Amino acid sequence: MSKKSQTAEMIINAVIVILTVTGTVLMLTGKPEEGALQSTGIENFKFYTVLTNVFCGVIAAVYLVLCLLNKNTDRMAALKLAAVCGVAITFAVVAFMFGPLYGYPQFYKRGNLLFHLLEPLTAMTEFIFVKRKKMPFRFTVIAAVPTLLYGIGYLLNILINGIGGPWPYTNDFYAFLSWGWPVGILIFTVITLSAFGVACIFRAVSNRRAVR
Numbered sequence: 001m002s003k004k005s006q007t008a009e010m011i012i013n014a015v016i017v018i019l020t021v022t023g024t025v026l027m028l029t030g031k032p033e034e035g036a037l038q039s040t041g042i043e044n045f046k047f048y049t050v051l052t053n054v055f056c057g058v059i060a061a062v063y064l065v066l067c068l069l070n071k072n073t074d075r076m077a078a079l080k081l082a083a084v085c086g087v088a089i090t091f092a093v094v095a096f097m098f099g100p101l102y103g104y105p106q107f108y109k110r111g112n113l114l115f116h117l118l119e120p121l122t123a124m125t126e127f128i129f130v131k132r133k134k135m136p137f138r139f140t141v142i143a144a145v146p147t148l149l150y151g152i153g154y155l156l157n158i159l160i161n162g163i164g165g166p167w168p169y170t171n172d173f174y175a176f177l178s179w180g181w182p183v184g185i186l187i188f189t190v191i192t193l194s195a196f197g198v199a200c201i202f203r204a205v206s207n208r209r210a211v212r
Helices: 003-029 041-046 048-068 074-102 110-129 138-161 181-208
Strands: none
Touching: 003 041, 003 048, 003 110, 041 048, 048 074, 048 110, 048 138, 074 110, 074 138, 074 181, 110 181, 138 181
16 A cells, blocks of 8 residues: 555545544433434444444544554455445434435534535445455454344334334334334344345445555
8 A cells, every 4th residue: 555545545534533532422412302303411332324424424433543553454344344344334224214305414414514524425435445455255254243133223223112102202213113023123134235236335445446
């Protein structure tokens, strides 16, 4: 990798870290009425949209440190793929599903602006334009695992603790079980498969520009 490319890579990862820290602070200090898919304080970490961005930020921070120390970052490729996969799904769900259904302004306020738009776009830009070595197919499976684990945790929480009351006291805060358990399980299956599909797309794009 050229020095110019490495510098650009470091800058992008630094931006991702800054967006993550800023977004997290805004989420922790915000109020539910200040934006959709937002709760109070640490309760925000129950949302897939928040967790994927924080995960992306943590991976970017580790990646940045390795770059600064001139260490080999090749082993981070699978985690990088998993991170961009998560924020890409977050971006797509808000942009193409929740936004059109409920209106965009409430999904792009305060921390939501960073987590639903700016950080996902930055992460996707980095993954598309930064050249890496070719990634094996198994990385796409690894990239879908965090989404699968989130779905399992989401459903188990409801199974153990019940759906709860109305928003914001419900455990089914994405309302995926509104049509019953079979539909809810189907929705999470589709989301997990979508995560795998998104990972395949980003792997293909990255491998086409791979360093030889």
